[in-house]
Amino acid sequence: MQRVSAKVLSRVRELMADGTVTKVVGWKKGEFFYDCTPFVFETVESLDELVYDSFCAANLSKYMIKNSVIPEGQTGKVLVLLKPCDTYSFNQLLTEHRIVRENVYILGVGCEGMADIERVKAQGIKGITGASEKDGILTVETVYGNKEVAVKDVLVNKCETCKGKAHVIYDELISENEDEGAAGDRFEGVRALEAMTSEERFAFWKAELSKCIRCNACRNACPACSCRKCVFDNNASGIASKANTDSFEEKMFHIIRAFHVAGRCTDCGECTRVCPQGIPLHLFNRKYIKDINEFYGDYSAGETAGQRGPLINFTKDDVEPQIVSDREGN
Amino acid sequence: MPINEANQEIKKEWKPKIVAFCCNWCSYAGADLAGSSRLVYPADVKIIRVPCSCRVNPMFILRAFEKGADGVILCGCHPGDCHYSTGNYYTRRRMTLLFSMLDYIGVEKGRTRVEWVSAAEGVKFSTVMNNFVSKIYELGENVKVGDLRCKE
Numbered sequence: 001m002q003r004v005s006a007k008v009l010s011r012v013r014e015l016m017a018d019g020t021v022t023k024v025v026g027w028k029k030g031e032f033f034y035d036c037t038p039f040v041f042e043t044v045e046s047l048d049e050l051v052y053d054s055f056c057a058a059n060l061s062k063y064m065i066k067n068s069v070i071p072e073g074q075t076g077k078v079l080v081l082l083k084p085c086d087t088y089s090f091n092q093l094l095t096e097h098r099i100v101r102e103n104v105y106i107l108g109v110g111c112e113g114m115a116d117i118e119r120v121k122a123q124g125i126k127g128i129t130g131a132s133e134k135d136g137i138l139t140v141e142t143v144y145g146n147k148e149v150a151v152k153d154v155l156v157n158k159c160e161t162c163k164g165k166a167h168v169i170y171d172e173l174i175s176e177n178e179d180e181g182a183a184g185d186r187f188e189g190v191r192a193l194e195a196m197t198s199e200e201r202f203a204f205w206k207a208e209l210s211k212c213i214r215c216n217a218c219r220n221a222c223p224a225c226s227c228r229k230c231v232f233d234n235n236a237s238g239i240a241s242k243a244n245t246d247s248f249e250e251k252m253f254h255i256i257r258a259f260h261v262a263g264r265c266t267d268c269g270e271c272t273r274v275c276p277q278g279i280p281l282h283l284f285n286r287k288y289i290k291d292i293n294e295f296y297g298d299y300s301a302g303e304t305a306g307q308r309g310p311l312i313n314f315t316k317d318d319v320e321p322q323i324v325s326d327r328e329g330n
Numbered sequence: 331m332p333i334n335e336a337n338q339e340i341k342k343e344w345k346p347k348i349v350a351f352c353c354n355w356c357s358y359a360g361a362d363l364a365g366s367s368r369l370v371y372p373a374d375v376k377i378i379r380v381p382c383s384c385r386v387n388p389m390f391i392l393r394a395f396e397k398g399a400d401g402v403i404l405c406g407c408h409p410g411d412c413h414y415s416t417g418n419y420y421t422r423r424r425m426t427l428l429f430s431m432l433d434y435i436g437v438e439k440g441r442t443r444v445e446w447v448s449a450a451e452g453v454k455f456s457t458v459m460n461n462f463v464s465k466i467y468e469l470g471e472n473v474k475v476g477d478l479r480c481k482e
Contacts, residue, residue: 198436198438201434201435202473206480248392248396251476252393259427259428262427288427288431291426291430313423314420314422314423315419320426320444321425321426321429321443
């Protein structure tokens with residue numbers, strides 16, 4: 001990661017200095033070293049704050065909707081740093097005609113899996129002041145000296161089942177990873193739920209969804225949730241979210257949102273990562289992906305730009321809804 | 331009468347609330363035919379007429395359950411016979427996924443159904459409704475979907 005990181009930072013600086021790009025969408029350190037926040041860099045000097053390390057889990061694709069539009073009178077491209085799984089979201093947004101491709105310079109960056117600071121802390125490591133990764137080992141600097149922990153033990157939820165190390169779209173690539181294909185069984189959690197009785201499932205979701213504070217973080221971070229006008233908002237009313245006052249939308253928020261992104265969700269896992277309450281929201285999306293694969297053939301949103309999604313398509317011999325009842329298991 | 335007994339009394343008389351979305355061109359006419367042919371189907375079924383089965387937004391079905399429905403059935407033209415050519419093909423995909431999701435959050439799969447009923451199938455309409463209602467009686471009261479985000 002360190003080698004890739006150094007290469008990425010110097011290459012970005014080069015591209016900005018020679019005028020190939022005029023803006024860079026990347027990550028900037030927040031208050032703590034592990035708070036890597038998406039940021040738009042507009043000058044070469046500001047690039048001092050650009051980082052790429054094991055805590056840059058945020059998917060930057062969604063920011064390109066706004067940033068790929070170059071204001072009149074300005075020229076140049078916008079550089080965006082995309083990890084392999086982020087490129088799927090980028091492709092999906094291209095499919096939906098939300099990004100102006102000509103204005104974007106995609107610098108694909110290699111990824112070894114991102115670390116979750118909460119999981120590092122859960123290993124009993126206290127007083128953390130810094131961290132660096134090398135060959136799968138995260139060296140955590142603490143006030144009590146350095147501690148070592150394997151990255152694979154502290155991965156963020158979405159990296160536990162990796163989509164693969166291959167970028168599906170890029171202009172330039174800085175990566176040292178061989179693509180080993182997808183790792184881990186991403187439907188394991190879905191299967192575990194399916195094996196429960198329906199009472200248990202209802203109790204599970206009731207307990208999980210009751211934690212929701214309706215902060216809208218999942219929606220705001222989701223690259224698929226990029227509608228110009230969201231059904232849960234009423235901008236004309238002067239308040240940010242109308243759903244809070246509509247009891248139906250308030251109660252069904254997550255189910256409705258999951259259906260809205262069904263067939264477009266690339267399983268980037270941002271919803272679960274940003275949830276401050278730790279609700280496993282990816283289980284909704286993966287259920288839809290699993291069903292779509294089962295009923296309509298394997299489909300991976302964002303694999304290539306311009307695909308026709310399964311919910312805006314049909315064939316004359318599709319399965320009947322009865323299959324849900326007839327299917328084996330639960 | 332003590333409250334507990336009174337509650338049990340009410341429980342004994344439990345009647346399911348069943349919502350049937352019927353497409354204007356086929357199933358609603360099928361229901362009409364069932365009526366004019368004097369075929370019987372239970373009064374627990376409340377029919378909502380929609381211009382096409384494809385008009386049924388998945389949110390309608392969620393809302394029906396949230397408001398306390400015990401079963402929701404959706405009837406449309408047979409695939410290939412849609413008045414708008416392709417509406418029911420989209421319905422078929424949407425509802426398959428939605429029903430699977432409803433089952434996933436704890437609404438048993440028997441409580442949702444899609445049936446294709448043409449305008450000439452008055453008999454089918456009445457049999458379908460009788461079957462569906464007896465299935466709902468079998469399953470009993472639904473979980474309180476409206477309480478999905480209220481911790482006890």
